[in-house]
Amino acid sequence: xxxxxQTPSHxxxxxxxxxxxxxxPISNHxxxxxxxxILGQKVEFLVSFYNNEIxxxxxxxxxxxxxxxxxxxxxTLKIRSTKLEDSAMYFCASSESRLAGVDNEQxxxxxxxxxxx
Amino acid sequence: xxxTTQPTSMDCAEGRAxxxxxxxxxISGNxxxxxxxxIHSQGPQxxxHGLKNNETNEMASLIITEDRKSSTLILPHATLRDxxxxxxxxxxxxxxxxxxxxxxxxxxxxxx
Numbered sequence: 369x370x371x372x373x374q375t376p377s378h379x380x381x382x383x384x385x386x387x388x389x390x391x392x393p394i395s396n397h398x399x400x401x402x403x404x405x406i407l408g409q410k411v412e413f414l415v416s417f418y419n420n421e422i423x424x425x426x427x428x429x430x431x432x433x434x435x436x437x438x439x440x441x442x443x444t445l446k447i448r449s450t451k452l453e454d455s456a457m458y459f460c461a462s463s464e465s466r467l468a469g470v471d472n473e474q475x476x477x478x479x480x481x482x483x484x485x
Numbered sequence: 486x487x488x489t490t491q492p493t494s495m496d497c498a499e500g501r502a503x504x505x506x507x508x509x510x511x512i513s514g515n516x517x518x519x520x521x522x523x524i525h526s527q528g529p530q531x532x533x534h535g536l537k538n539n540e541t542n543e544m545a546s547l548i549i550t551e552d553r554k555s556s557t558l559i560l561p562h563a564t565l566r567d568x569x570x571x572x573x574x575x576x577x578x579x580x581x582x583x584x585x586x587x588x589x590x591x592x593x594x595x596x597x
Contacts, residue, residue, distance in 0.1 A: 372528070399583065401583075401584070403585075405526075410587050410588065410589060411523070411529060411572075411585075411587040412587070413584040413585065413586065416583060416584060423583075424583075424584060426584070457526060459528045459529070461528070461529075463583070472583065473519075473531040473534070474529075474531065474583075474585060475531065476528030476529045476530065477528050478527055478528050479526065479527070479528050481526075
């Protein structure tokens, strides 16, 4: 069964450093997303991406964040200058469609645990 | 904010049915009810969704009341691997936004 994959599973970085989190969405999916979950808190939406541009972003997704689909398979989240409060699980998701009720279930990857020291 | 209300936690015995309720009293006619679950710290997993009719798939059944103000997710024969946090989410059809808004969910514990 096709699945979303993410690398690395755990990333440790120093505050102020840049990190790139990588995702490989399901191959025929067209919509891509990043969510994050700070330990013990809710899953929060960060950004959605379609047709090589951002469709929507949350207040969390400030200028320190960027997303890119550098080739036909990868989808990346970059944090330019990490802060302590960026420590969280970051989940990538993808869906085939956008319309509710029409094959648009979002499939999530296993996540990358980011630890900022 | 999430538009649903769920109990904080529930438990059931292994092999029995787990019935997880969700209130969505402000749901409108074009909104779907989705259920996801999150096992430990894994990525959320899609379970089922519905609009107004009851739905069943290989994982669960979804019962939606006639007025659509509440629904129940049924795991017919719960196993220990069903221990997870279950999220009930409403989604607007034809919405230009497709973000999922997660609430706190229901923590289901399946007892041996």
